[in-house]
Amino acid sequence: QVQLVESGGGVVQPGRSLRLSCAASGFSFSSYPMHWVRQAPGKGLEWVAVISFDGSSQNYADSVKGRFTISRDNSKNTLYLQMNSLRAEDTAVHYCVREVAYGGSYFDFWGQGTPVTVAS
Amino acid sequence: EIVMTQSPATLSVSPGERATLSCRASQSVGSNLAWYQQKPGQAPRLLIYGASTRATAIPARFSGSGSGTEFTLTISSLQSEDFGLYYCQQYNNWWTFGQGTKVEIK
Numbered sequence: 001q002v003q004l005v006e007s008g009g010g011v012v013q014p015g016r017s018l019r020l021s022c023a024a025s026g027f028s029f030s031s032y033p034m035h036w037v038r039q040a041p042g043k044g045l046e047w048v049a050v051i052s053f054d055g056s057s058q059n060y061a062d063s064v065k066g067r068f069t070i071s072r073d074n075s076k077n078t079l080y081l082q083m084n085s086l087r088a089e090d091t092a093v094h095y096c097v098r099e100v101a102y103g104g105s106y107f108d109f110w111g112q113g114t115p116v117t118v119a120s
Numbered sequence: 121e122i123v124m125t126q127s128p129a130t131l132s133v134s135p136g137e138r139a140t141l142s143c144r145a146s147q148s149v150g151s152n153l154a155w156y157q158q159k160p161g162q163a164p165r166l167l168i169y170g171a172s173t174r175a176t177a178i179p180a181r182f183s184g185s186g187s188g189t190e191f192t193l194t195i196s197s198l199q200s201e202d203f204g205l206y207y208c209q210q211y212n213n214w215w216t217f218g219q220g221t222k223v224e225i226k
């Protein structure tokens with residue numbers, strides 16, 4: 001079955017960096033665009049970043065552009081999010097999300113999320 | 121950015137009753153609209169895509185309608201497992217979510 005397992009979250013000071021990972025299994029990872037979506041405590045969902053199935057293109061929300069980098073290693077079935085210059089407002093559960101391979105660009109499967117807390 | 125607005129913020133419903141959730145887009149998104157359900161401590165789950173198509177294994181009591189800027193999610197007869205948060209999402213122009221509707225037990 002489809003599994004997305006995030007890791008790498010934790011507590012970090014403002015201005016520092018963190019790298020999240022998402023291990024995918026149960027499907028052909030290299031065929032799917034992948035996303036990161038986050039949810040601040042008690043808040044709604046915010047799209048963060050997307051990467052194409054082959055890693056050739058990426059796009060970001062304005063709130064993280066220039067600070068975050070999404071990447072993937074299809075040989076390892078793993079998605080990454082490098083987060084630099086972290087701010088208090090980046091505190092959130094970060095979800096690894098699969099976009100459908102065709103027929104639209106909605107999200108058909110979500111990982112359980114990894115929490116990131118930015119605090120001094 | 122397309123802004124998605126959901127109403128009401130909270131909906132109190134008795135088990136067995138119908139629940140109607142609304143979602144409005146700040147500009148037309150065609151039928152590129154999805155609904156997700158989220159329970160406390162869990163990841164969101166896809167319910168509806170294409171405004172009206174149920175995702176795999178989603179019960180028939182969930183139905184979606186609308187196009188353009190006005191959308192509705194209807195739960196025909198609420199079951200205990202249906203209480204939680206519901207989000208709409210447009211995927212016509214990047215991706216944005218509504219702020220959510222909480223469906224609680226009356």
